Structures are given as structure tokens and as C-alpha cells.
Amino acid sequence: MNKINQSESEEMFQPNMFETHQHLLDMTTHKSSEGEFGNIRDEDFETKSGTETMEAPSGDDGYPNQRPKKKRYHRHTQRQIQEMESFFKECPHPDDKQRKELTRELGLEPLQVKFWFQNKRTQMKAQHERHENSILKAENEKLRAENNRYKEALSNTTCPNCGGPAALGEMSFDEQHLRIENARLRDEIDRISGIAAKYVGKPLSSYSHISSHVSSRSLDLGVGNFGAQSGFVGEMYGSGDFLRSVSVPSEADKPMIVELAVAAMEELVRTAQAGEPLWVTGDNSTETLNEDEYLRTFPRGIGPKPLGLKSEASRESVVVIMNHTNLVEILMDVNQWSTVFCDIVSRAMTVDVLSTGVAGNYNGALQVMTAEFQVPSPLVPTRENYFVRYCKQHSDGTWAVVDVSLDNLRPNSISRSRRRPSGCLIQELPNGYSQVIWVEHVEVDDRAVHNIYKPLVNSGLAFGAKRWVATLDRQCERLASSMANNIPAGDLCVITSPEGRRSMLKLAERMVRSFCTGVGASTAHAWTTLSAIGSDDVRVMTRKSMDDPGRPPGIVLSAATSFWLPVQPKRVFDFLRDENSRNEWDILSNGGLVQEMAHIANGRDPGNCVSLLRVNSVNSSQSNMLILQESCTDRTGSYVIYAPVDIVAMNMVLSGGDPDYVALLPSGFAILPDGPGLDAEAILEVGSGGSLLTVAFQILVDSVPTAKLSLGSVSTVNNLIKCTVERIRAAVTCET
Template structure:
């Protein structure tokens, strides 16, 4: 359990609790091994007196030469003595077992540091060799001459040498990053390597030299350029690690109790569509020592939800503990994620006891809802009954200078194995946030818990488990139709569609990695735009990509909007690119129990014969918390390769699409009239990506912005006219 001033003390738990002490010992082993020799001090037995005054100076024991020699000899045979061996050695050398334990810890740390210094020296020598070799290549390129005429060599004639130089440069950068990493960990110097973000994040936005184009947000050239990093947070210091370990163990205990508790801690909602709500008074009575009081201006959000998914419990644990898998599976929620440091990898070859310090950004698919950034520790544990638990808890209080608009109290899930490869997952989300920047039309959704709560996590997991089961199928199910004739072709098309969905989700929200520019007014349905530069990305056409998005409320149930947008027969009612042509489904892959969960390949037979035929890859998915219709035009020859089982990574895609979320009961003031939001309506986000120039170094023209703005507004009007003509 936590103390109220837990971040000022390392004694946070009652260590008489046997289970807690064993967990701490298991996790601390790795932590102590990573300390430098000067960080671990050997204290006399008197230093362990609990009545000793905190400011009293510690006394140190200096071993005799004989004791040191005996300890050295024993260390050569057994560097990790157990309790029995330490006691026997202590009796023989007239030392306390604790003194023996500290000596061996110091010795192991010293040996490790010597090994790292030796390796560091070798790497520096290798780095110097690579640098000198690099210089020689540069000189060779500079002084190269044509063998026929003796003049300067043309660029084309140096292609082989240039390629060799590029390879050497790449090797050199890897070595520099490796050396910098070792220096940062063991010498205390700053890390030069760039953070390793999950690959599903958007590329760096482009700073555009645009002038004379004023919006409410200011000049466009001031708004389009952004950074590509999460809120900068460094990894934990050595002094923080014991606190983090104890915090994680206590958070695990709280998560398990919250997941297994019912009333009065959780109040069951009378509405079957709502999650259980937390009784705050009962919570603080049950967990009085938590992570401290709620911060000023923050509000609490807590929810609990259970579901059964078609996935082995071990596979679920692996997804949660691998940052790339986790951010990909939950790409609709996790816009970016990064592991800062792994404090423990677990024991016995699995994730039992794994401990990681992470940072992540959570989103709603709309630029009108600010993302939530968290700096937290994730702890995984297998309990004696065979269930697994993964818990997160914020570490912001370790860095009080860090400004945060959200923090996670113990949150996570309990995973129970069921027969036939199924698992029961119980999810608890408990956060405190400042959500005052949420746009009014999304406020009811956020307050209901559907935006960031437990139900959205379990619904996403359930849908993704069904999709993964479809990907792993070793036959072509009866629900699949069309031109797909092989298992390899089916898997390649699903893989291509997965990348399309990841790309769409990473760019539709209000992530801190990019800044949307509002083109008009300040209403909900204003178009917001941003630019990206694509260079040397085989999965994206080269040039300048303009992204545009808008969100608005529509008084039509989400299911009706979803069915209209995904149906190829109604596509020409809203899709300007189809040019009123006939749309035909050439291939259909079912990847879920709901008929709306599928991947389709569509052919557009345009009425304009000069345009020829066009193929569109589309994935539609829905669950109880929202739905997506995501699509991208694809090259016919490239799709022939994919359908034949070829590598889909080199098919260029620019996905566009729709995110459809349900609203919640309540009323919203909309201008001079009352707009009924919450009576079964939908919150619809429309997002386009368009290649406006195939030259990455080009400047964005005002005409391109105007065309995209007109395109997205025309699409919105067509959708409203088709599904809600009385509100159009």
C-alpha cells in the first residue's frame, strides 16, 4: 500500500507481507545488478536499526585483507551465494550475513562495470576505424576521375561507390548510437540515439513557407510545422527505481482487488449499455494510501468491463507487453507509444515479473478531442491460480516539474485462461484528467466513459482478436468471395489493409505530433488541415501529402451511418472520386462475426471513359463503441501482385475514411438553437489524404488547400443529404 508522501520515501509497503516481499526481491535483483559500484554502500548491522535517527551518519565496516581474500576466492567459485552459503561464510569470517550480501552485490557490480568499460573501449576503437574509412571514401568520391577522358566522374558512374558509402554511414550511425547508449547507462552522459517510437506513428510534418494565408489560428506557415516527439520524458534515475518497483507491486494489488470487487466499490448501472461506475467514497476508504489526492482541476474517470475473446491468454500478455504489438492492436486508441526502459524482463522465459517504464498517447478519432499523454510503469504478473495481470500506474509525481493533464491510477486487466483457446479479460480503467479542452459535441461521449473507458478497450480487443483469427486461418472461409483464390493472396491483402488502417488512425486524431490548422470559423464542422512530406517510403507515394479532417454531429444512429458508408451500392452518392460510376465488389474477406467487419476490393467503373477503371481497397469494422470505414485507391498492377501472394509493403497507399462514434444522452447548445445530441445520433469524422505535389521539396499552393477544403465539405453535404435530408 502507498504512503501519502510516497515519493519522498522508499519505505512504502509493509514488508512483513510475505507475498509483497517476495515480489520486491524478485524485481530488485535486476535493479541492483545495474547500479554502479559507487551506488551500493555497505553498511554495518547498526545501520539497519529502525529506531536510528534519519540524519545520523552511517558507519562503515572495512574488511581485513584475510576476509577480502576469502571472499574473492569464494566469488570465483560462486558469484551468487544463497542465504545458507552467506550465513556459513559470515560465521567463518566473523561477518554479518548482510555484510556478506552487500560485498557480493558490490563485487558483481564492479565486475559488470569493468566489462562494460572494456566493451566501450572496443566500440570506440571500432568507431574510429569506421570514421577513418568513411573519410577515405569521401576523399575517393571527391577525387574520382573518368577512366576514359581523365575528367571529373559523372554522378551515374559513382553509383556503386555512393552505395558503399551509404552502407558505411549506416553502420557508423549504428555504432555511434550503441556507444551513446552504453555511455548514457553506465557513464551518465546523454543519449544521442533518437527514441524508438512504434512504427505506426505518422511521419514528421513539413514546415511550409506559405504566406498571405490567414486563419483564426494565425499564419499557415506558423501552424503547419510540428515536432515528431511525445512530451519529452527521460527514463527513470537509479534513485527512482526502488520507488517504481514498490509502486508497481502495490498497484498490482489494487488492480486485482478492484477487478474482483463488486458492490459497494462498484455501482451497477441501471442502463445495460453502461459500465459499472466507481464509488469514490468507498474507493478512498478501501485504498486510503493511493497515489495521493486528486489534482486541482482534474476529474476522475473509472470503469470496469469484462469480455471473452478468441485468443490464448499467453498471446494476450505478449501483445500487452510488446509496445509495437500493443500500439498496433489498439491503434484506434493508442496514437503513439514508447518503452523508455525495461527494469525487468521477467523470469522463466516469460513475462512473469516483467517491468517497463513507458510513455503513451491515447486518442479519440477526431481532431476535436485532445489526446491524453501518460508516463507510467507497466507490471506483469502471473498469480498462483494461473491468471495473469498487467497493471499501469502513472509516475508523474517522480518528476513534479513535468506538466501533465492526465494521470493513471492503477489500471489494466486480469486475463483468465478458458478452454479451446479462449480467454476472459476483465479490464479496469481509472484515470484523472483535465478535459476542459474537449469540444462540446464530444463532451457527453467523453463523460460517459465510451471515449477512453474500459468498454472501449475490451471492445477493441474483442474485435481485433476476431481479426487476428481470420488472418491466421489456413483455409479460405465460406464468407470470402471474389478474385482471391489462394491463402497467400488472402493474407497479403489482409496485411495491406492492416497497414492502411494503422496509417489512417495515426493521422486522424489531435495528436501532439502534428498541429491541425483550422480553415474557417471555430465550429465543430470546420475543416482542419495539415501537411506531411513523404520521402523514400515505399508504402506511401513520394511528395507532399495534404491531410484534411472535419467532425460533426448527425441525428442518425451510428449503425445506419456505418451501413450506408460501407455499402458499395451507395458509394456513388457521396464519393466524388467515383464520379457517379458503378462500384462493384471484386473481393470480400470476412474478418469478424459482424457482417460489417470485412475487407473489400472495389472496382469503380467510371462514367468518364477517359478515367478508366479504378480499384479501391476498403476495410470496415464496428463494435459497441464505434466503427470505421477506411479506404484507399490502389494501383491495379500492384494489387495483382498482392492477390498473387506478393509482398504488400511496397504498395503505396494514402488512406481516407470515416470514424463513427455514438453520442450520449443530454443536450448541447448549438448557436442560437438547441441541437439534440444524445438521442441515438452519431459523431462522424471525415478524413482525407491527398497527394498535392509529387515533388517533396515543393511548396504547398493555396489552390491545393482550397480544392481539398471544397472536396471534404462537398462530401459532408452529400452524406447529410443522403442519410438526413431534413437536416442537410
């Protein structure tokens, strides 16, 4: 079976629960075909057409009633058309010299050649517009049908904890954004008031009337049909001000940055290679930094630890299947770095490049960067850092990459997280392998972390070196798999070429990256975050999607919840990734047979793979579905991420086509341990060997970015996530 059957490709699968306004699409099609090109007809673009010329009147031009003669029509010969068609493929915009050469070779006038190429370009543009509009129209029809599919599935579900739909109403996306913005401004005023009270000497009460005024206005904006009927209130995790307000360092700051980077490099090398008493081995062979010894060894550093921050320091080593050159390139290219570590880095940007390195490589490269680090859960605030990254090759051939915060360049800012010298040493090994020693040393205020995640964060598994090297090891195996030219015997027959295999892996990579950036408490997107009174464990977020070809345009609704399970993470992971147990939790496949059509192994662990699943619904009125799924696991966490895909689009991907324009709205699960793991005989409480499970859905609720978000959509996705959670909880705990 080289491709999915043609009859199946005609059954258009809809990527998620979508609702669309078809009349807007029709207006768009009409406008693009007539508004820009006027009343151009298809007949005007026939390749047989010649060139029209207007003959001047034979009489005196001063006579107003003088009529021009009829147009003289010159039909091009077949040879002339073929020659110009061939030239057009190579050069659609010939210059004067090229047109003169064509004129001489074909026996045409210069204007005839010029007009022919103008008409041909207009023809191609119009055909492209019509093709794009037809694709958009078909896509919107599929999105609307999928919305009906989800609604029907939810109405037929038998989940015992699902209530009826919430009271209907509508809220404006912009109105909700203003409400959250007011809450942010109120926090900002409170912060400024505190600074003024400290440095100016005025009592805090002098500024209280400002805060109370903003508070009352934000409450007024928060009340309305949405607030009054459902009891939803706005909620915001972290602030995007930090990343948005960072500016390029001045010329006066650059010498200080260089000096700081050099000192940080020296500290990183020493801490990476030191033993006791600087590092103390604790439980589970975890190395802990002796803070007293650290302060004695590095008395200067980047300054004393700010009040309210606590230290986190860890070290881990690993041997990975990647050469040192590629590893350095990944770390120094912000796009590759944020992609490889997408489950840790939710947002990253290079602010300034002070040095690109010497001798054609990254030796001596120096970059000023911002980044936001996350745990895949809305219950753990992100950590935002402004830092310099320095890369150096040492005399023994070892490469080192170090980060250190630049908070001293922003003395008036309040930092909740800063990086002391952190990074890695990379040593080349035979056969394309490398040894990596990773040091992660930060100072952070983690008081906003939810109680169920505190043991995980305190153990260092959430942000520490062990998670960085585990992710790097897993991603190196995945990259090695994607570059393989042979098709392993385990891959099913729908993948017929190495190009199709790489294209499917690339599509899955984008799906995973999209899921990870949207599941946490990240400020990477301007989303409105909502929580329902009485069920604050569910977070509902909205955002506008307009210019991303990999996402359908409109308003995207995302729902995420995190909770604790008294079950080992491996059992939860194996249950969720197994297609045979999918109908126990997936509402859309309820009662249907799930079949794996393609399988790509991308790691030593059998749980690391990309699969293409077919869901054969028992309801004959619903067409069969295809689901792209990637599952991955390491010692610090596991993921099962999936997205419905169109059959026709997937056929293109399996043939090696470009997957970047396949629309995806991924959903899935992040499974983390609830702590360091103490091998307890019974899992009775958080931190005793259970799992922290995050469930997230992304749904396009309207294809018009300016539309209003209805409470019906919020209620639907809320019920969907609750039903899924209850089914998973019942299934994985029934044998414990």
C-alpha cells in the same frame, strides 16, 4: 479469374490526388546511374566477360617514353562463369579462404576471382538502382495523373455549398512550422510565468512583457500572402513536448518504481474482482466506481487528485478468441499493443525495460512507457501518459497487466492526465479462449473537449474500459481470420491462396493504422494545423513524408472534420460501407458502377470485412480504379477506411507478395455514438442517440518535401471534404 486481367493491369491507377515534378526524378535517375558508378556500361557486365591484366613494359621503367604493352584479355569459360554465378547466389562476398578454393577448382588466378565478384556486385547494384528508379518514375507519373483526376472531378461536381477556389498564393511549409512553434513558445512562457508567480511571489504582470513580445512576433510571422488572402490562422491541439522530454529513469528512481508497480498490481486485482459497494451499477449496466469507497479502501494510492482533474473509472469484461499467452505478448510488446489498439493508442514508446521477466515469459516484466490516447476526431485532445507497466502471473494461473503513472518522477511538470492503477486480468479458458476483465481508472482535465463530444467522453465510451474490451474483442476476431489457412466460400475468386488472403489483410491493417494515427488531435506527427475563419470545423494539416516506403515521398495534406448527425450510428455505417450507395457521396465514383471484386469476412458482424472494389467510371477518359476498403464495427464505434491502390501492386498482393511497399494514403470515416444511448424516441439533440461522424482525407500535393504548399491545394481539399460532407448529410437524413 485467378488475377486481374493483364490489359487492366496496364491501366495504371493513381493512388490519390497527386502532383509531381518529373524533372527531379530524371535528375535522380541520371545521378544514380552515372554519378555513383561513373561511365560503367551495360557491356561491362556481360557474364561472358573475362579479366583484364596489364603487362609491365619490357624495358627499363625509367624511360618516360616507354609505352606499356596492350592489355591481355582472359576470357572465362562457360563452366567457370556458371560456378561463380552459383557461388555468388549463396555468398556475394567470399573471404580469402573461399576465393582460394574457387581459384583451385576453376584454375583461375586469385585476382581474377576477386575482380569477377567485384564486377558482379557492381552489376547487381546498378541493375537494382535502375529498377528502383523506373518504379519511382512510374509512380510519380501516376500520382500526377491522379491529381488531375481529383481536380476534374471537383470542377464538375454540383454540390450546392461548394464555393469557387480560394485566392491563389503560396506559403512555405517551414514558415508555417515557425508560426506554430512561436505559438507553442508563447504558451510555454505563460505557463512558466504562472509558476514563477506562484512560487517566487512575483506578480504575473512582471512577466507579461515577455508574453506580449512573443505574441506580436508570432502575429507578424502569421501574416503574409497566406494569412492576408485567405484568413487562415494557425491552431494547435495539445503539445508534443511531453513525449519528447521524457527521459530514462535514474538508478535512484528504480526502487521506487518497483514499489509503486507492486502496489498498483495489488490494487488492480482487488478492484477487478470487487463488487459493491466499490462498484455501483448504473444505466445500461455500466459500472461506476464509488470514489468515497475507493479512497477508504486504498488510502495511499499514488497521491491525492490534482486540482482541475476529474476522475474517470470503469470496468468491463469480455471473452475473446485468443489464448492468454498471445494476449500477454500483445500487451507487453509496444508495437503489437499500439497496432491492435491503433484507434485508441496514437503513439507509444518503451522508455526503459527494468525487467524482462523470468522463466522465459513475461512473468515479472517491468517497463517504463509513454503513450498518447485518442478519440478519432480533431475535436478531442489526446491524453498523454508516462507510466510503468507491470506483468505478473498469479498463483491461480491468472495473468495481470497493470499501468500506473510516474508523475511523481517529474514533480515540476503539469499533468493533464494520469493513470491510477489500470489494466486487465486474463483467465485461460478451454479451446483457445480467454476471459478478460478490464479496469480503466484515470484522472484528467477534459475541459478542452468540444461540446458535441462531451456526452461521449463523460459517459466513458470515449476512453473507458468498454471501448478497450470492444476493440480487443474485434481485433482478436480479425487476427483469427488472418491466420486461417482455408479460404472461406465468401471470398471471391481473385484471392487464390491463403498467402494472398493474409497479404491483403496485412495491407488493410497498415491502411487502418495510418488512418487512425492521422485523423485525431495527435502529436505523433509534426503537422501544421490550420483552420479557416468562418469554417473552423475543417482542420487542414501538412506533414513531410520522406523515408516511409509505404507512403509516397513529399508533402502530405490531410483534411478532417467532425460533426453531429441526427441519425443512429448503424444507419450511417451501413450507408458508407455499402458499395451500392458509394456513388451518392464519393465524388470520384459519381455516376459510376462500383463492383466488389474480393471480400474477406473477419468477424461475427457482417460489417467487419475487407473488400477490394472496382470503380467503373462513366467517363471513358478515366481508367478504372481499384479501392481497398476495410469496414469494422463494435458497440463503441465504427470505421469505414479506404485507399485507392494500383492494379499492378494489388496483383502482387493477391499473389501473396509483400504489401509493405505498396504506397497508401488512406481516407475514410469514423462513426461514434453521441453518448451512452438512451433509446430516445426522437433524435433531437446531441446525446439523444445520434452519430458523431469524422471525415478525413489524405492527399499527396507535391512529391518534393521542400516544395511550397499552394493555397490552390488547400482550397481543393477543403472543397472536396465539404462536398463529401454535404452529400452524406443529405443522403442519411432524407428518410429521418
